[in-house]
Amino acid sequence: xxxxxxxxxxxxxxxxxxxxxxxxxxxxxxxxxxxxxxxxxxxxxxxxxxxxxxxxxxxxxxxxxxxxxxxxxxxxxxxxxxxxxxxxxxxxxxxxxxxxxxxxxxxxxxxxxxxxxxxxxxxxxxxxxxxxxxxxxxxxxxxxxxxxxxxxxxxxxxxxxxxxxxxxxxxxxxxxxxxxxxxxxxxxxxxxxxxxxxxxxxxxxxxxxxxxxxxxxxxxxxxxxxxxxxxxxxxxxxxxxxxxxxxxxxxxxxx
Numbered sequence: 744x745x746x747x748x749x750x751x752x753x754x755x756x757x758x759x760x761x762x763x764x765x766x767x768x769x770x771x772x773x774x775x776x777x778x779x780x781x782x783x784x785x786x787x788x789x790x791x792x793x794x795x796x797x798x799x800x801x802x803x804x805x806x807x808x809x810x811x812x813x814x815x816x817x818x819x820x821x822x823x824x825x826x827x828x829x830x831x832x833x834x835x836x837x838x839x840x841x842x843x844x845x846x847x848x849x850x851x852x853x854x855x856x857x858x859x860x861x862x863x864x865x866x867x868x869x870x871x872x873x874x875x876x877x878x879x880x881x882x883x884x885x886x887x888x889x890x891x892x893x894x895x896x897x898x899x900x901x902x903x904x905x906x907x908x909x910x911x912x913x914x915x916x917x918x919x920x921x922x923x924x925x926x927x928x929x930x931x932x933x934x935x936x937x938x939x940x941x942x943x944x945x946x947x948x949x950x951x952x953x954x955x956x957x958x959x960x961x962x963x964x965x966x967x968x969x970x971x972x973x974x975x976x977x978x979x980x981x982x983x984x985x986x987x988x989x990x991x992x993x994x995x996x997x998x
Contacts, residue, residue, distance in 0.1 A: 753809070754794070754898070755790060755794055756813075757809075757812055757813060757816055757898050757899075758790050758793055758794050758816075758893075758898060759786060759787070759790040760813050760816040760817055760820065761816040761817070761819055761820040761889070761892070761893075761898070762786050762789050762790050762793065762820065762889065763786045763820070764816070764817045764820025764821050764824065765820045765821075765823055765824050765885070765889055766782045766785060766786050767782070767824075768820075768821055768824035768825065768828065769823070769824035769827060769828065769885060770824075770827055770828055770830075770831050770873075770876065771873065771876060771882055772785075772882070772885075773824065789886070789889075793889075793890060793893060796890070796893055796894075812898060812899045812901075815898075815899070815900075815901025815902070815903070815997070816898055816901065818901060818903055818997065819892060819896060819901055819993075819994060819997055820889075822907075822911055822990070822993045822994075822997070823885070823888060823889060823892060823990050823993070823994070825911065825914075825915070826911075826914055826986045826987070826989045826990040826993065827881070827885060827983070827986050827987075827990070829914060829915055829917055829918045829921075829986065830872070830917075830918070830921060830979070830982045830983060830986055831869065831872060832918040833917065833918035833919070833920070833921025833922040833925070833982075834868045834869060834872045834921065834922070834925060835865045835868065835869055835922075836918060836919065836921075836922030837865075837868055837921070837922040837923075837925035837926040838862055838864040838865030838866070838867065838868035838869070839862050839864075839865050840922060840923075840926045840930065841864050841868075841926050841929050841930070841964065841968065842862035842863065842864040842865060843862075844926075844929065844930060844933050844960070844964065845864075845929065845933060845960050845961050845964030845965070846957045846960060846961050868925070871972060871975065872975075872979060875975060875976050875979045876979075876983075878976060879976070879979065879980055879983060881983050884983065884987060888987055888990055888991070891991075892994045895991070895994045895995060895998060896994050896995075896997055896998040900998055901997050901998065902997060902998070903997065904996065904997075906996055907993060907996035907997050910989070910992060910993055910996055911993060914986075914989045914993075917985070917989075921982055924978075925971075925975075925978070928967050928968075928970075928971045929964045929967045929968050929971070932963055932964060932967045933960050933963065933964050936956070936959055936960050936963055937956070937960075940952045940955070940956045940959070
């Protein structure tokens, strides 16, 4: 009886590790605003639903084999979560860049997720991308990708290689490209303002350029930012599609 129960519970725990890791680190699902009980309940429900798909293929050996399987499941769950999280980190980076550029660098609030001071524009960017996240149903994309990952890489078949590690680190670099691309319109506008004010300051030294510059950059920067937000849904759809292609490639490399 104990042997039968162990053969039933052990695969269930292993399947839950991949799901639980995703729920802990993925955008929205890993948010501290969501209670741990809700995360645990959702993980248990998903584990019960996914378990019949992969449990028959799962063979668990001794303790060493069990630890290796658990580590592999945690790695693949974390990898899937990070591929999507990199998009959010790129958006936060863009908010920090713009906050410094248009004079909002001193306007900070406590981020409830990290418990550190975060520029208000970074928080604004994160709120907007979260709306786009739900508008595009990316949360459902993540759950479908997680279920598909059990087909591509069944539990017990995960192998961490240097190629997979390089692939994940390369995808991490996309956050800087995303941040630069999102911030580019406002950065270009404020750069032109800086050049213009510099020329005005040379031609008319009596004009208080430093005093006027901050106000003008703030108004123009916010105006350009509001105009650019209209293009964000299509832009982020491309980012998220690229993130899931990266995640799919990562799963294949880990198998």
